[in-house]
Amino acid sequence: MALDEIKIGGMGASRRRVEDNRFIRGKGNYVDDIVLPGMLHMEILRSNVAHARIKSIDTSAAWEIPGVRLVLTGEMMAARNLAWMPTLSYDTQAVLATDKVRFQGQEVAAVIADDPYIAKDACSKIVVEYEQLPAVVNPFEAQDPSAPLIRDDKENQPTNKIFDWEIGDKERTDQAFAEADVVSKIDLHYPRSHPSPLEPCGSIADYDRATGKLTVFMTSQAPHIVRAAVAMVAELPEHQIRIVSPDLGGGFGNKVPIYPGYVISILASILTERPVKWIEDKTGNLISTGFGRDVYLRGELALRKDGRILGMRMHTVSDHGAFFADAQPTKFKIGLMHSTFACYEVPAAHLTSEGYYTTKAPGGVAYRCSFRVTEAMFFQERMMHAAANDLGMDQAEFRRLNLVKDDMFPYRTAFGFLTDSGQYGKCLDIGLEAIGYSTFKQEQEEARKRGKLLGIGISTMTEPLGAGNSREYDIIGIKMFDSAELRVHMTGKAILRTGAKTQGQGHETTWAQIVAHELGIPAEDIVVEEGDTDTAPFGMGTYASRSTPVAGAAVAMVARKIRAKARKIAAHLLEVSEEDIEWELGRFYVRGNQERGVTIQDCALAAYSNVPDGLEPGLENNAYYDPPNLTWPFAAYICKVEVDAETGVWDVLKFVAVDDCGVRINPMIVEGQIMGGLTEAYAMANMQYITFDEEGNCIGSNYMDYLLPTAWETPGFELHEVVTPCPHHPIGAKGVGECATVGGPAAFVNAVMNAIEHTGVRNVDMPMMPNRVYEALQTGEDVSGMPPMKVE
Amino acid sequence: MSSLYDEVAPTPGADVPVRRVTIDVNGQKRTVDVEPRLLLAHLLRQGLALTGTHTGCDTTSCGACTVLFDGRPAKSCTMFAVQADGHAVETVEGMGSASGLHPVQEGFKEEHGLQCGFCTPGMMLTAKALLERNPDPTEDEVRWALSGNLCRCTGYQNIVNAVLWAAKKMRDEQTQEA
Ligand code: FES
Numbered sequence: 001m002a003l004d005e006i007k008i009g010g011m012g013a014s015r016r017r018v019e020d021n022r023f024i025r026g027k028g029n030y031v032d033d034i035v036l037p038g039m040l041h042m043e044i045l046r047s048n049v050a051h052a053r054i055k056s057i058d059t060s061a062a063w064e065i066p067g068v069r070l071v072l073t074g075e076m077m078a079a080r081n082l083a084w085m086p087t088l089s090y091d092t093q094a095v096l097a098t099d100k101v102r103f104q105g106q107e108v109a110a111v112i113a114d115d116p117y118i119a120k121d122a123c124s125k126i127v128v129e130y131e132q133l134p135a136v137v138n139p140f141e142a143q144d145p146s147a148p149l150i151r152d153d154k155e156n157q158p159t160n161k162i163f164d165w166e167i168g169d170k171e172r173t174d175q176a177f178a179e180a181d182v183v184s185k186i187d188l189h190y191p192r193s194h195p196s197p198l199e200p201c202g203s204i205a206d207y208d209r210a211t212g213k214l215t216v217f218m219t220s221q222a223p224h225i226v227r228a229a230v231a232m233v234a235e236l237p238e239h240q241i242r243i244v245s246p247d248l249g250g251g252f253g254n255k256v257p258i259y260p261g262y263v264i265s266i267l268a269s270i271l272t273e274r275p276v277k278w279i280e281d282k283t284g285n286l287i288s289t290g291f292g293r294d295v296y297l298r299g300e301l302a303l304r305k306d307g308r309i310l311g312m313r314m315h316t317v318s319d320h321g322a323f324f325a326d327a328q329p330t331k332f333k334i335g336l337m338h339s340t341f342a343c344y345e346v347p348a349a350h351l352t353s354e355g356y357y358t359t360k361a362p363g364g365v366a367y368r369c370s371f372r373v374t375e376a377m378f379f380q381e382r383m384m385h386a387a388a389n390d391l392g393m394d395q396a397e398f399r400r401l402n403l404v405k406d407d408m409f410p411y412r413t414a415f416g417f418l419t420d421s422g423q424y425g426k427c428l429d430i431g432l433e434a435i436g437y438s439t440f441k442q443e444q445e446e447a448r449k450r451g452k453l454l455g456i457g458i459s460t461m462t463e464p465l466g467a468g469n470s471r472e473y474d475i476i477g478i479k480m481f482d483s484a485e486l487r488v489h490m491t492g493k494a495i496l497r498t499g500a501k502t503q504g505q506g507h508e509t510t511w512a513q514i515v516a517h518e519l520g521i522p523a524e525d526i527v528v529e530e531g532d533t534d535t536a537p538f539g540m541g542t543y544a545s546r547s548t549p550v551a552g553a554a555v556a557m558v559a560r561k562i563r564a565k566a567r568k569i570a571a572h573l574l575e576v577s578e579e580d581i582e583w584e585l586g587r588f589y590v591r592g593n594q595e596r597g598v599t600i601q602d603c604a605l606a607a608y609s610n611v612p613d614g615l616e617p618g619l620e621n622n623a624y625y626d627p628p629n630l631t632w633p634f635a636a637y638i639c640k641v642e643v644d645a646e647t648g649v650w651d652v653l654k655f656v657a658v659d660d661c662g663v664r665i666n667p668m669i670v671e672g673q674i675m676g677g678l679t680e681a682y683a684m685a686n687m688q689y690i691t692f693d694e695e696g697n698c699i700g701s702n703y704m705d706y707l708l709p710t711a712w713e714t715p716g717f718e719l720h721e722v723v724t725p726c727p728h729h730p731i732g733a734k735g736v737g738e739c740a741t742v743g744g745p746a747a748f749v750n751a752v753m754n755a756i757e758h759t760g761v762r763n764v765d766m767p768m769m770p771n772r773v774y775e776a777l778q779t780g781e782d783v784s785g786m787p788p789m790k791v792e
Numbered sequence: 793m794s795s796l797y798d799e800v801a802p803t804p805g806a807d808v809p810v811r812r813v814t815i816d817v818n819g820q821k822r823t824v825d826v827e828p829r830l831l832l833a834h835l836l837r838q839g840l841a842l843t844g845t846h847t848g849c850d851t852t853s854c855g856a857c858t859v860l861f862d863g864r865p866a867k868s869c870t871m872f873a874v875q876a877d878g879h880a881v882e883t884v885e886g887m888g889s890a891s892g893l894h895p896v897q898e899g900f901k902e903e904h905g906l907q908c909g910f911c912t913p914g915m916m917l918t919a920k921a922l923l924e925r926n927p928d929p930t931e932d933e934v935r936w937a938l939s940g941n942l943c944r945c946t947g948y949q950n951i952v953n954a955v956l957w958a959a960k961k962m963r964d965e966q967t968q969e970a
């Protein structure tokens with residue numbers, strides 16, 4: 001009898017998480033929990049100004065403090081050729097500043113001491129003399145010919161511009177605009193935000209001179225990329241580098257880049273011959289590590305009177321901070337911004353982008369998104385909202401008319417992506433029904449009579465998840481495939497390792513479910529390990545929702561390889577030819593005689609005890625998976641709000657999310673991902689932003705200034721599902737971890753706009769703080785850009 | 793090794809003042825010599841190797857470091873270890889018993905109330921204190937009680953569900969006993 005898949009914790013089971021067993025007991029193993037014998041502690045001194053020439057650094061008083069073992073400055077790094085390091089976007093970044101500081105919070109010196117308190121004391125004794133230079137805090141200032149040159153360290157860098165980039169068909173797009181009945185425009189700012197996982201970044205470097213081995217425990221979402229980078233930068237042999245990413249307290253893109261602190265701790269360990277621990281404080285994390293967004297989005301739609309889209313133009317101006325350190329595929333300078341409008345039929349499209357250096361922290365990480373897809377979809381859905389209004393069409397009707405239809409897949413977008421599958425209209429309809437759309441206009445009108453402002457906002461989108469196929473996607477030249485290795489022990493229990501790295505997504509639970517689905521081994525009999533480069537197969541890590549699309553596929557593929565070998569063993573055990581063997585979950589049997597069979601566990605035992613002639617013993621294998629395409633989940637997010645006209649405060653009355661992420665491995669975990677993502681979307685729409693005053697001081701350097709939603713503000717979410725299996729993924733799954741963060745913000749903003757646009761307002765930029773909404777209501781005018789900050 | 797809790801003057805000649813404190817930690821009296829400036833969170837984590845208490849922000853904002861101080865939630869990153877002298881501190885390691893998990897711990901697992909697990913110990917302790925005060929809270933009361941603890945992963949809904957799950961289980965157990 002075939003096994004009951006749900007009972008063995010296979011696909012579709014809302015299996016409770018394995019990792020929880022340690023977390024709920026306080027027995028997680030995060031970097032800061034690790035203590036090595038003889039370990040020293042490192043603290044970084046950061047620049048308190050945004051832009052300045054360093055005239056001198058005096059570390060003598062720091063050396064005087066008992067317990068200080070080493071004080072490092074840029075000069076000492078430079079002597080070892082380590083003052084600068086390459087970024088993931090082919091730029092360079094200062095490890096410790098030598099010539100200038102280029103943002104507030106930049107690393108200037110480091111102290112290594114017996115305990116972290118001493119290290120902090122000593123940092124405060126270092127005297128740095130700065131000659132201040134003007135700050136450049138947005139890309140428009142950076143464009144100004146009179147702006148100071150930020151990257152005067154680089155040859156061939158006469159201005160602050162990093163790149164010009166374009167994609168699409170300009171001529172055809174111009175043509176579409178020439179033929180348009182209506183042209184609708186929008187001008188948006190997506191503010192700088194910080195992923196801010198609760199756990200900051202940190203590392204423990206442990207160099208063993210006797211063996212020549214360097215072990216680094218660190219907060220990395222992509223430990224293998226780090227190993228490759230360390231091999232290149234520190235010129236250590238790759239086999240002597242072991243990167244271990246233990247439990248991570250969240251990542252959200254923030255733990256993809258390689259930060260100066262990691263590199264300094266490595267050098268410090270080499271010099272002191274002791275393990276060196278560096279744990280960043282929250283301010284250090286917020287002011288110096290990878291931010292997200294910070295881009296101005298401008299565009300227009302060419303429309304026919306009947307509501308059909310003829311063409312789309314978009315221009316982005318992005319702020320990358322002092323070093324171009326975006327973590328993104330090489331080919332695409334502004335990430336996958338050109339995935340914008342992928343769910344709509346758009347015959348012609350053209351995107352132009354320019355990127356600038358400013359005196360702000362570098363980053364441009366994929367903050368819970370697939371490389372700038374969040375900005376792309378925010379632009380798309382705000383543009384759609386404005387266009388429907390300009391046409392005088394219903395928001396839902398306008399979207400339904402232009403959405404790609406179910407029978408058009410695979411669909412080639414104007415920018416060349418191939419979307420794979422979906423039931424877009426169905427998702428939208430479920431969402432509209434759930435929110436009560438058909439009666440809303442009446443409700444809105446009646447409420448207005450009573451002085452209440454109600455609004456509904458729709459956001460529908462597909463996004464490219466799971467980079468990528470290796471023809472198109474690489475990071476610093478390494479192709480973006482992923483891997484899995486499976487060993488089945490003789491009693492039928494197994495260990496699975498992958499090149500991904502969980503940070504809360506629950507890989508230890510779900511990967512075992514895929515193996516259970518493919519082999520019928522109960523999920524509880526499979527242990528999953530990730531994050532140690534000495535044991536895990538090479539992989540590109542976890543970000544951009546790529547784990548299930550890529551590593552998850554590799555897990556299915558390696559399990560299939562195991563099954564193929566087990567089939568040979570089964571034929572041997574059952575004394576029939578392989579062709580006469582049938583498979584049902586957990587068991588092979590003889591065709592025509594279902595009673596006569598052997599279980600996968602029988603085969604495992606035989607692999608070590610009764611191997612047929614000519615077959616290699618053992619039951620283990622690995623698989624590298626190079627996806628044929630990205631996966632394209634779809635979501636319809638619909639939000640209903642009430643805006644208080646007296647204060648500008650807006651409350652979410654109801655939020656409906658309809659997600660189609662293909663086949664769900666563990667529905668409980670999928671829903672957890674969606675709710676977490678929606679909360680970050682709500683945060684960005686409402687409160688979560690980092691800005692700078694004109695001197696380049698970072699406003700938002702701690703959780704008192706950088707507001708994150710608590711349980712009290714966060715609304716409840718109503719979740720619905722549609723399942724359109726991904727046609728090219730081995731188990732039909734699509735990425736999901738980031739859909740809600742990507743598509744969510746526009747739903748909130750569109751809802752608030754819908755509530756107040758009768759005053760003539762077209763746009764209030766995020767964050768939609770009450771004072772900004774109030775201002776728009778009072779003046780009937782747009783509120784754009786960052787909330788202004790004054791130097792007091 | 794860190795000198796913060798035990799070996800007070802690692803370097804000969806260093807003149808660091810020390811205070812001897814006795815704290816009831818998870819039901820056990822622990823006596824340690826500490827620098828007066830040592831934070832309670834650091835004593836627990838480094839000195840007593842109770843690493844379930846996390847530090848997320850160092851500004852009393854995130855609640856990852858929450859412990860129960862004489863039964864009430866307190867952010868241990870904002871207390872000196874010396875302030876705990878003569879008091880009782882409960883950490884996540886003290887929540888369950890030899891016979892099993894506390895209902896709040898079970899609830900978090902059952903209702904998927906955690907993802908990365910970093911906020912979880914603080915959340916669970918805050919919830920435990922709430923349920924001791926108020927065995928039958930409304931959803932709003934749970935949300936308010938947890939509003940000093942940040943979570944970046946879950947979106948809170950499942951945390952709230954976990955606490956309500958635990959409340960029900962604890963009430964059911966009470967009725968059975970009665
Ligand atoms: S670490 Fe104590 S409140 Fe954040």
Ligand code: FES
Nearest residue numbers: 907911943944945
């Ligand atoms: S589970 Fe990650 S912060 Fe709460």
